[in-house]
Amino acid sequence: MKRSSSGTRTPKPAVFVLGFLFILVGIFGILYNPSNSLTETLTWKVSEAGILSFSEREGSVFTIQKIEDLYSPENPDTLKLISFESRGDKVQALLRVPANASSSSPGVILLPGAGVSKEGEQGLAVELSKMGYATLTLDQRNQGSINVERDLELFRADLEPVEYLMVYDVLKAADVLASQPEIDPERLAVLGESNGGKFAIIACALDPSLKGVIGISTSGYGTEEIDPASVTDSEAYRFYLSIDPDTYLNALPPSKFVMIHSFNDTIISHELALRTFAIAEEPKAMYNTTEETHGYTASMRPYLEKELALILS
Template identity: 40%
Template sequence: MSKKKAREIEERKRKDRNKVLTVVIALISLVVALFIAYLAFNGGPGSDSRVWHLDSAGLLSFDARPAVAVSSAPVESTQDWTLEEVSYKSFGDDVYALLRIPANVSKPPVVIVLPAASINKEADEAMAKALCSWGYATLTLDERGNNGKTTGPAAMDLQGGYDAFAGNGDPVQYRQVYDVLLGYDYLRSRAGVDGENVAVLGESMGGRFAIIATALEPGLKAAIGISTGPYGLQGNDDASARFIRSIEPASYLSSLPPRKLILFHFTEDSVIPLASGRQLYDAALQPKAWHEHNGTVHGLYSDLYAPDLHEELRSVFGR
């Protein structure tokens, strides 16, 4: 074989080796890129893309919240109020709420209203109208999966929440708290209301989220619960116990002061018994208030407790 022929053969071998090496490098790069994407998507070590975290005590916290972009559409305008539907993004989902502002009231304080399970924002208008008649604006949220326009799994689906938690996802219970906090951020910049004077009122399940959101956001003035109480659950293992602690309102009571916890309960409540509500109250620190009324009402506005609620709000807002 001539030297020229040998050089040609060697050159072809070299080129073939380079092609194989190029393919191998490309495959390795692809695998690394896919692995990094997997870690980022699943909140893996070193690539935690979640906005929520649990601290050493197992309590929920969130990263700094982004500016809220809100869309709004008028619903009605009367001699007593203006009503509009607002929406904003939270965890990539559209969250809907009704903003009711009393007429002829200069920069009214605002109550964020979180309805009971299965009650949407429109169905909870009795509470909003009462608050409006006292001179307070309301932002009533359509909670997730609550028969309203805010879609997704229901916040009362604790098993679904735990499954998301165990799978490094975003439990709906965490999303619901975040929805409230973003609603508060919107109110702070909203013209025509007193964004520095905002409290959260939750009914039944909504009361649990009201307590957690108020504990996490120092700017909120009070947490008000109507017919609410602790979950009172126990985990079967470390993971489930950690999740339960992170959504248990009683876990956050020590973070409320100096903001006031105000609870209302009816003696014959068959959904969340009176004793459960009292247990939550007894575990809380001062300042706090307990209002007990005879009857079977659960998680709804009632004229029976209206005077007490009005007086408590006067104390919270100073008007």
């Protein structure tokens, strides 16, 4: 079922919004201690409006190795293990290329939900391959889990929060995917589930070369609904804005924003997803399913196939 893009917005109290933010921390938070002794020359900054930005990215450095497809051996796809450099670290990813792919194949950066590895996301990668899309599936830092309180401490100390590193990893992944000989660098999109959807939205807003973003079972935090006049800790408020996908929605166009969400999602309520969708600008689309679960389901496939065809045509 498709919801029209003229959905009404339901304001939520600030206390509820921040409460939801810290619930997510409780669900997904795993303490991560970055070294911050990074070798790649890069600066990052956050504007007064809470917008994250990076200096120009350096060229991609990566290794690539063809491997056996243990996850879908019956398919004739080509599977490659890629290790690429990002902010002084090595990020591992699986590149799945459909059989008979040419240099004009569209590509999708695939971001799993928290706790899910690149291997665990190959079921969806295979579905996308059947639709004709190559995928680069990342092992996100902390497997997509976040620790907002720890990142706020880093931010206050002028050290790079892990969530910023995770956004930058997606941008580097786009560079790596675009450089592959089977891929059309002009036809790239990003797709994320749950926490992966949050990073997908921010990365797409920061990289205009991406044609669109699809978020499955995800939402923003609603930080923009807090009255700035009521804020007593301006630095914390600016940090929360910088990690909230809702902050970046007006920077997405002309890239398309698509949400797919279950009315009965067991982790992120449909109401929260609807709020994020309501404040997004056109072009956008939202589709709803009914399963009592969280993440991609087979009933979402027709919507996913339709929207990817529109985004990457």
